[in-house]
Amino acid sequence: MDFEMPQFALALPEIWLLGAACTVLVVDLFAPGQRRGATFALTQLALLSTAALAVATQWGVEGTTFGGHYVADAMGALLKAAVTLLTALALAYSRPYLEQRGLLKGEYYLLALFATLGMLVIASGGSLLALYLGLELLSLPLYALVAMDRDSRRGAEAAMKYFILGSLASGILLYGLSMVYGGAASLELAAVAEAAAAEEAPLLLLFGMTFMLVGVAFKLGAAPFHAWVPDVYQGSPTPVTLFISTAPKVAAVALFMRLLVDGLGPMHASLQPMLVLLTVASLLIGNLVAIVQTNLKRMLAYSAIAHAGFILLGLATGTDAGQAAALFYTVTYGIMAAGGFGLITVLSRAGVEAEEIADYGGLNERHPLFAGVLLLLMISMAGIPGTVGFYAKYLVIKAAVEAQMLPMALFAVVMAVIGAFYYLRVLKAAYFDRPGEAAGASAAPLTPGASAPIRALLLVNGAAVLVLGIFPERLISACQAALGL
Template identity: 75%
Template sequence: MSFETPDFSLALPEIWLLGAICVVLIVDLFVRGSRRSVTFFLTQAVLLVTAALAITTQWGVTETTFSGHYVVDPLAAMLKATLALLVVLALAYTRPYLEARGLLQGEVYLLALFATLGMLIIASGGSLLTLYLGLEMLSLSLYALVAYHRDSRQAAEAAMKYFVLGALASGILLYGMSMVYGGAASLELAVIAEAAASEEPPLLLLFGMSFMLVGVAFKLGAAPFHAWVPDVYQGAPTPVTLFISTAPKVAAVALFLRLLVDGLGPLHETLQPMLLILAAVSLLLGNLTAIMQTNLKRMLAYSGIAHAGFIVLALAAGTEAGHAAALFYVIAYGIMAAGAFGLIIVLSSAGTEAEQIADYRGLNERHPILAGVLLLLMISMTGIPGTIGFYAKYLVLKAAVEADLIAMAVLAVIAAVIGAFYYLRVLKVAYFDRPEVPPEGSQKPTGPNEGSVGEGEGATPSRPDGAAGTVLVPGASLPIRALLVVNGAAVLVLGIFPERLIALCQSVLGAG
């Protein structure tokens, strides 16, 4: 490994973010009560500046520094800007929910900023060491966020499951990295790629690649490494679930591109069968299990596993078009997931969690605009033309067909048709069912402390039959509801005019 004087200007987004985290921490020490919003607005400003720095300092630049540990290229610039903006969107939804429950503390925003810093490091990871450090910074922040509501039994249980399974996945990933290091005698991805491209690549590289795939699949939420997803999505406070379902998914794709494409890309033929198995299991298990859910957060969790199957299928193609399709898909999913969980937040008042599908009975009669947003989000996740979800699925299927993965493309189409059932079921409840209000005194608030994670696969103790839904009253302010409408409109606008985003994803991966 050669040592050189690092070019700190190339790492300006990370340096800025780390310094800004220290400032936010100090500022938060001196604000209390109603002034806590200062931390929120300062955090949002920091993230917007981070996105701007990523574009202005790294776009069009292709260099490595810090002795090969840090990579700057258009892909890194795009990933960092996307990650920062998704975190801005996720945090924008959190404030009214946390305020209503007395949970608005600076720790939420500090943990989110540390998680963002970890994701930025992954985006520019040029070595096994850098990637692992970024991943652990992200993971530890997420564990703490899931357990943030200390008085919630569900959150504590979900955090414990997430931590134990996450630690196991991180250990397996690190074991794989140690094998790759032993086979290539280097931590740098460029040197590892040279060793993998040799006529007889070391056997340790093949074993290490298999173990590292486990860690990547865990972060992506792909089956059979998905056990944490439904419990964490349901048990964590909804703003935390929203956060986990957006930017970290993009970071997981970035980890795959850096680790298994830039580093071990020459071994793709060996990796492809494993990816195809992951894709097939995720598509079938995610969609079939989501049908049985009555809890909307849990349904969206299994739906996320199915979406991970599409992403893995695109990566399994092993082509630049496939990688671009995976990048486009995960960005599209981040926008859709933010809107879906944002809707749950907007409809959750201080005493009620809008988690049950039955809660959405007659939503169109009571809140037609919010029902319209729900319509756009559900048809986009289904993949109906005119929405961003359609083009996401189309690009994946196109890349699979071009890579002669015809059978997998057919399976993906069948899985998408199965998935349409539970998405359209939510719309049926919102548009065609009438709200049934339980008798006075028979219903109690369905707060996050009730029951345990996964209890009854949906129905809460207050509604054992799951028949009657709560009359939902939006608990968010007008600006948050306006943001939700804009989020839903983005799904439609990007579905009608997807060309620029598609071209951007293709250009940064050389598929244009």
């Protein structure tokens, strides 16, 4: 058998990020001071340059290397750019918060970089093996990040739950991968797709697809595989929650697109009923349970479950338009979630956590600019016209109607209306309640604990939700072009 030399240039983003992570590790060992300025700067430079490399080297390219285990295409380029930019945004918000609490360590940046590398591998995974390795490279650093505050009992409990449930989901996914490998007799997704398109597709492929969907749904935080989401979101340090709620969601959609579209796309008719069940469960549980939450991080956790339902609805259509809508929804949700948790980090300071909804009472009187950002983020998540959240929901529902899934489209509209209630409840506290008036409010008023540049970044993040809502065409076109539309 002849050995074919891999085309290393195709995998330049991953190679570059791995080298950058090793450089950051060495620099952090010798960098003076506790503020980790050099480590932070190098990490941000590595992420931004990786995003540029991904777009420059892989947009418009169709190629495979490493024996079919690696795929370079426009979809991978878009996913990698989204993942790296969202990670850079999350790390920018995190620094002041961690520094005030004595948690700013080089390990935080290294774990984030290696988790990002895992997401990049998933985005270009061309085989079952590559996708599983990328998923594990993503998951292991996340477990450590959740437990990074060793003095927090709540954080340790959240990390244990995340690790145990994540290991279970990983095992189920691996079991499904082994079934698919047995049915297709190959690890490459192209060969799996050929086996799935056969007139009499092996029954093992159907069983494997079911188990693989469980693993993907867990990473996406979809019901009924959502048990980890509220506890991990609330128990983790807010910067870690911010990171988990943004880039890994994009990686979960990338995993779905590679495994269940590129690999088992010909069997979508069998997959669709399961996706519909996950969609209904996620929309119901996410929206209804979020209504009764008083902790903002926990409310946003159940909100994330509901948003996962909309993403799954787009994927359930099985159409190119539905997949593009799901991709657009995931990227824009990452921007909104980054702003939401970023606001919590900015308004928190040493000894005061801006976690309870009651803490935001009278925010408009004390910090009208931040109240404005909160307004934009909440109405966008609710799907109010004029914001990017509205376009995300509109595209998914439109794709569902075009795919003859009218009952599901109507159900999604009803759930979106119900979901608007708990977002408006937060705005009611910020604009109509008096400071410290509500039960459960912190005795200390919320005061921005971040530097001026980070507060400016938050304002830009909030403005982006509005600008993308008014001019969404470029991002929509990019998502469609990534899928060859």
